[in-house]
Amino acid sequence: MKTSVLRYLLLPAALVGSLSLYALRSEERVVPDPDNAGLKLPAGFKALVAAETGGRARHITVTPQGLIYVKLNRPNAAGKGILTLRSTATGKAEAVGGFGNYGGTGIYAKGGYLYASSDEEVFRYQLNAKGEVVNPDKPEKVVTGLINRRQHESKSVVVDNDGNLYVNVGAYSNSCQVKDRQKGSLGQPNCPILDSAGGIWQFRADKLNQNYGTGTRYATGLRNVVGLDWNAQAGQLFVIQHGRDQLHDIFPEMYTTQQSAELPAECLYALKKGDNAGWPYMYYDGQQRKKMMAPEYGGDGKKEATGNFIEPAAAFPAHTAPNGLLFYTGTLFPERYRNGAFIAFHGSWNRAPEPQKGYYVVFQPFKNGKPSGDWEIFADNFAGDAAKAAAGRPDHKPCGLAQGPDGSLYVTDDKKGTIFRIVYQK
Amino acid sequence: MKFALVTLLGLLIGATPAALAQQKKPTPKGKTAAKPAVSGAVTPAMLAAGKTIYTQNCLTCHMADGGGVETMNPPLSKTTWVLGEKTRLIKVLLNGLQDQDIDGEPYRNVMPAQDLTDQQIADVLTYVRNSFGNKASAVKAAEVKAVRASNK
Numbered sequence: 001m002k003t004s005v006l007r008y009l010l011l012p013a014a015l016v017g018s019l020s021l022y023a024l025r026s027e028e029r030v031v032p033d034p035d036n037a038g039l040k041l042p043a044g045f046k047a048l049v050a051a052e053t054g055g056r057a058r059h060i061t062v063t064p065q066g067l068i069y070v071k072l073n074r075p076n077a078a079g080k081g082i083l084t085l086r087s088t089a090t091g092k093a094e095a096v097g098g099f100g101n102y103g104g105t106g107i108y109a110k111g112g113y114l115y116a117s118s119d120e121e122v123f124r125y126q127l128n129a130k131g132e133v134v135n136p137d138k139p140e141k142v143v144t145g146l147i148n149r150r151q152h153e154s155k156s157v158v159v160d161n162d163g164n165l166y167v168n169v170g171a172y173s174n175s176c177q178v179k180d181r182q183k184g185s186l187g188q189p190n191c192p193i194l195d196s197a198g199g200i201w202q203f204r205a206d207k208l209n210q211n212y213g214t215g216t217r218y219a220t221g222l223r224n225v226v227g228l229d230w231n232a233q234a235g236q237l238f239v240i241q242h243g244r245d246q247l248h249d250i251f252p253e254m255y256t257t258q259q260s261a262e263l264p265a266e267c268l269y270a271l272k273k274g275d276n277a278g279w280p281y282m283y284y285d286g287q288q289r290k291k292m293m294a295p296e297y298g299g300d301g302k303k304e305a306t307g308n309f310i311e312p313a314a315a316f317p318a319h320t321a322p323n324g325l326l327f328y329t330g331t332l333f334p335e336r337y338r339n340g341a342f343i344a345f346h347g348s349w350n351r352a353p354e355p356q357k358g359y360y361v362v363f364q365p366f367k368n369g370k371p372s373g374d375w376e377i378f379a380d381n382f383a384g385d386a387a388k389a390a391a392g393r394p395d396h397k398p399c400g401l402a403q404g405p406d407g408s409l410y411v412t413d414d415k416k417g418t419i420f421r422i423v424y425q426k
Numbered sequence: 427m428k429f430a431l432v433t434l435l436g437l438l439i440g441a442t443p444a445a446l447a448q449q450k451k452p453t454p455k456g457k458t459a460a461k462p463a464v465s466g467a468v469t470p471a472m473l474a475a476g477k478t479i480y481t482q483n484c485l486t487c488h489m490a491d492g493g494g495v496e497t498m499n500p501p502l503s504k505t506t507w508v509l510g511e512k513t514r515l516i517k518v519l520l521n522g523l524q525d526q527d528i529d530g531e532p533y534r535n536v537m538p539a540q541d542l543t544d545q546q547i548a549d550v551l552t553y554v555r556n557s558f559g560n561k562a563s564a565v566k567a568a569e570v571k572a573v574r575a576s577n578k
Binding site: 056149150151180183246 | 497
């Protein structure tokens, strides 16, 4: 109704000729905020607040037609756990609807379906030719019965080009101690958590009611993955892990508070089926570039890990909580960004008494499906200022990432629910 | 200046009954001389001791400002747990806590049981109950001891 009225109004204008053509073209130009939404960006990049969702916005996905779906950590006041937004001519996104009465993290659109997760299940919704959900009140249950014991509850989802669905199941523990996070408590032998969590599970994207029994544990030894994406160039799943916490709190005689703040690295892994990234038996020391034996399992801060554990593809500062991973395939950004990885760092809490850190989006250059060169901070200052970041009291916490049809980068914030949109304009 | 005087006066008045009570009551074995025997009084010594324990054992999760970490670790300012019934509060430290909503909010992390002495628990809880905008009576080692004895 609204659009038909609009079309009717625009029709005479279009007949006026070149003037109106200019008007239409300029209408499509995204208008950045004068302060770039408070973000610090490389030259040529601009940003705007695309929307305020008012909820804890977790992951985000954009359909080829430009519809934006945002997963909320919990349903909003109207009882909606998924929000639908549409980009307008100025680049702002207007709310067009909501559905799904469950909170969660994962959301991903691919091949005519929208996949969304609660903390226990994965659902799918058919999309029509406009990218709209056909039956918002009747999701199909793709996976059910995934473990959720509050800690590391997020079930992030991604679908590859062969119809496989990958789901993270985080470990409901810090380091598989007999008593979780308790000073001096040792590791449970043959960590039983790994049977049903602490890894990536693979399912079929088109089969319903799958569970642990019908799925495959694709990779293990991953404490908690929130950011994951399929890298089409490498034909490989990449995931980024939240490393373990509290080395000093639990083993004060082996680690100083400072060491504890800088260990272990947050690791990006390129996975193959059957890979083991080593949690809880090891952690990765990003400064020494070594796999270290966890103190719960015989380590002393110096012993290296034994066991067949994969090397990280890249390593990032400790405790900064990578929550979103996106391989950029757009053409809006300069060439060097193509096929590289953007990573949203939610920001730390486990660095105290050292200053907290994170609250930024990083760019890791890639070449031929492999990290190539050093990572750099791409979008900074989600915290608002340095003092807020250091205190762990940021304005925004970056979480999800998505690429718009025009190549814009969307970043969600799971503190205030702001949706940022980053563009490149010469 | 006027404000400072009023505050000072207020502090003196507030402190007087406790100070009197302390003088009157003979301190057993002279051991708790530094602690007021009167129920609920808070001394700077207790707060200082409590702050040290807080920094070493609690700050990691509940943060320097006691504000916690959204969705992970609850704040310690004006929660019904901190300001409420002492037995329940003491048990949080003795036993740890998990899967409990705090004033209607779920938190994902776990609170580990604390390997601290009765006096340390008393001091840190007294500190918490009188920091981060809280104002409540002290927790005494004897109270912790009693809860520990009947615990489980």
